[in-house]
Amino acid sequence: MILELDCGNSFIKWRVINATEGAVVAGGIVDSDQALVAAVATLPEAPRRCRLVSVRSEEETASLSARLAQHFALDVVVAQPAREVSGVRNGYDDYQRLGLDRWLAVLGGFHLARGACLVMDFGTAAKADFVTADGEHLGGFICPGMPLMRSQLRTHTRRIRYDDASAERALSSLAPGRSTVEAVERGCVHMLQGFVRSQLEHAHGLWGENFTVLLTGGDALLVQQAAPQARVVPDLVFVGLAMACPLD
Numbered sequence: 547m548i549l550e551l552d553c554g555n556s557f558i559k560w561r562v563i564n565a566t567e568g569a570v571v572a573g574g575i576v577d578s579d580q581a582l583v584a585a586v587a588t589l590p591e592a593p594r595r596c597r598l599v600s601v602r603s604e605e606e607t608a609s610l611s612a613r614l615a616q617h618f619a620l621d622v623v624v625a626q627p628a629r630e631v632s633g634v635r636n637g638y639d640d641y642q643r644l645g646l647d648r649w650l651a652v653l654g655g656f657h658l659a660r661g662a663c664l665v666m667d668f669g670t671a672a673k674a675d676f677v678t679a680d681g682e683h684l685g686g687f688i689c690p691g692m693p694l695m696r697s698q699l700r701t702h703t704r705r706i707r708y709d710d711a712s713a714e715r716a717l718s719s720l721a722p723g724r725s726t727v728e729a730v731e732r733g734c735v736h737m738l739q740g741f742v743r744s745q746l747e748h749a750h751g752l753w754g755e756n757f758t759v760l761l762t763g764g765d766a767l768l769v770q771q772a773a774p775q776a777r778v779v780p781d782l783v784f785v786g787l788a789m790a791c792p793l794d
């Protein structure tokens with residue numbers, strides 16, 4: 547059994563795969579290192595190895611690795627920046643500065659698309675990355691995702707206040723809002739969908755019709771209607787993680 551972790555800015559996505567077939571046997575989302583340890587401790591069979599990607603600080607990542615090694619005697623492999631992996635060339639001027647979650651989504655995206663692709667990830671931040679048919683990463687864009695947009699509005703205004711349950715209900719439609727919660731939640735979704743459409747336009751300009759669109763991240767489904775041709779791949783970062791950190 548292999549434990550795989552995607553340590554984002556807000557959540558840790560985890561899953562356990564069978565070392566031989568790669569079948570997913572367990573998984574979840576947690577909001578702290580402790581919650582992760584608790585979740586892994588309840589598994590019927592302890593994983594032997596672990597690979598992870600983190601966009602957190604070196605210290606936070608090292609402390610999580612140490613905790614896992616201590617509790618479960620796991621060998622932890624941490625994804626590292628690279629200039630090139632599996633025929634994909636990192637497009638940043640300084641390849642070490644490209645967020646590793648983006649890099650792995652790019653690797654996974656190119657592997658699945660087998661050609662030019664636009665990879666978009668909707669988490670705490672929203673990201674778009676472009677890869678040509680011959681594996682050249684052209685770079686990409688970063689902007690606030692749904693959680694950051696809504697919290698900026700809530701934090702910097704006096705009269706925008708609502709709870710999570712009403713936020714969820716507000717997203718049953720994208721019509722003009724008739725309450726604060728609807729106006730804000732739907733407004734932010736329109737921002738993200740506008741982002742998606744402009745990335746699609748950019749990709750059309752580069753490649754005409756010859757490209758694949760991949761969507762991932764916790765909020766991918768909120769933008770799906772803006773990219774009806776897109777393939778939604780919730781575990782895209784894990785696809786890239788296996789490529790960047792092969793175990794034996």
Ligand SMILES: Nc1ncnc2c1ncn2[C@@H]1O[C@H](COP(=O)(O)OP(=O)(O)OP(=O)(O)O)[C@@H](O)[C@H]1O
Nearest residue numbers: 554555556557575668669670671692693763764765
């Ligand atoms: N089961 C879930 N648990 C937590 N968040 C979820 C879940 N399903 C959807 N979401 C949404 O996903 C978003 C977080 O996405 P994700 O987990 O991809 O972010 P992250 O990895 O922390 O951020 P980033 O990738 O930008 O570092 C939140 O807006 C949240 O509402």
Ligand SMILES: CC(C)(CO)[C@@H](O)C(=O)NCCC(=O)O
Nearest residue numbers: 601643644645646647648671688
């Ligand atoms: C943009 C985020 C925060 C998204 O998780 C992450 O990919 C990151 O920390 N990137 C480093 C900056 C960059 O990619 O240019």
Ligand SMILES: [K+]
Nearest residue numbers: 552554647669
């Ligand atoms: K992420």
